[in-house]
Amino acid sequence: MKNVKFKFRLTAIVYLITIAVFSQGQSANVLLDAFYSKIKSQKNPQIIDARGSDEFALNHIKGAVNFNLKSEDFEKQVTALNPAKPVFIYSIAAYRSGLLATELAKRNFSEIYILEGGIASWIGGGKPFYSNLKSKLSLAEYKKILSENQYVLVDIGSKYCATCKTVKPILESLRTKYGEKLKIIEIELEESPQVIADLKNVKVFPTLIFYQNGKIIFKKDGLGDLKNDVDTALASR
Template sequence: MKNRKFKFSLTAIVFLITIAVFSQGQSANVLLDAFYSKIKSQKNPQIIDARGPEEFALNHIEGALNFNTKSEDYEKQTAALNPSQPVFIYSIAAYRSGLLATDLSKKGFSEVYILEGGIASWIGGGKPFYSNLKSKLSLAAYKKIVAENEYVLVDIGSKYCATCKTVKPILESIRTQYREKLKIVEIELEESPQVIADLKNVKVFPTLILYQKGKIIFKKDGLGDLKNDVDTALAHN
């Protein structure tokens, strides 16, 4: 009985905090399942892709509009939105979506939600999306590579992701050190979105996964100390 009271109290507190946040005209970062659920609850959801037009053209959430605070028609785009209805925003990371969310909140929008992990979380979580290309790498080919090599390091990211770019020189250092002992596979959203969706375990860019004989040794959401983690894993296996 005490546990039920505690759960009820905790839920009530979270609810009250959410109300307080939105009453102050602020935005909220939410995880994929909550973001998706809130979108599905709306008859005509206001979804905004805050990335650049080149990124949007390659892939995006179905039904999304594309603009951010730097867009030439920004004021016109925001004027077309209903400030009394929820707005759902995403980008690659949090920067562009955060700027847009902050400005919309200042303009009086009552509910502004930012997708934690951005487009990586949406596609990597297997949610429906638009893409104008066919993935270069299929899930079957991915599994074949993982199964046929003793060690495989997979780097999943996007060419538009700033943090993803810092991974590349580290991968080159690892490739030079381990050579044939370690197979490195680089997967970009702009080339193989469907395999990222099919994996259903990507939450952010970059995501790094190390396999040994087909089994995951580690999975990193973000860069971290990749070189040290690879060295430690291979030394112990």
């Protein structure tokens, strides 16, 4: 009975905090499971993909509409939304989502949720998505590469991700240094979305995974000090 009362009080506190936050016209960054659950609780969820139209055309959350602050039809798109209902926003990272959320908050939208990790988290978490292409790399092929190479470094990202671009020269440096000893795989959302979904362990772009004999030695959500981490991992083996 005490546990029931405690859970009820905790739920009430969370509910009141949520009301307080949204009454101030703010948005909330939420993790994938919470974002997904809230969407599923809506009959006709208002989902906004705040990326560019070229990105949206390649892949997106099913049911999403596409616009951001730079869209020519921005005012028309905003007018079509119901400010009294929750709005769910995502992009490839937090920047464009945050800008759009701030603008909607100024226009008195009551509940604004931003997906932490953006489209990387959604697809990387295995949630349903639309794609207009077939993945170049399959999960079976991915596993085959792991089984045939002792050391494998996997770079998972997107050509539209600014941080992902900074990984490329580091990868070239590692290729030069280690040669055939280290197999490097580069997987981009725009080329192989399904294998990213099948892995079910990608939360952000870039995601870097280092394998030895098919087992994960380290996984990095973001760039960090990748070269040092790889050097350290290989030096100890």
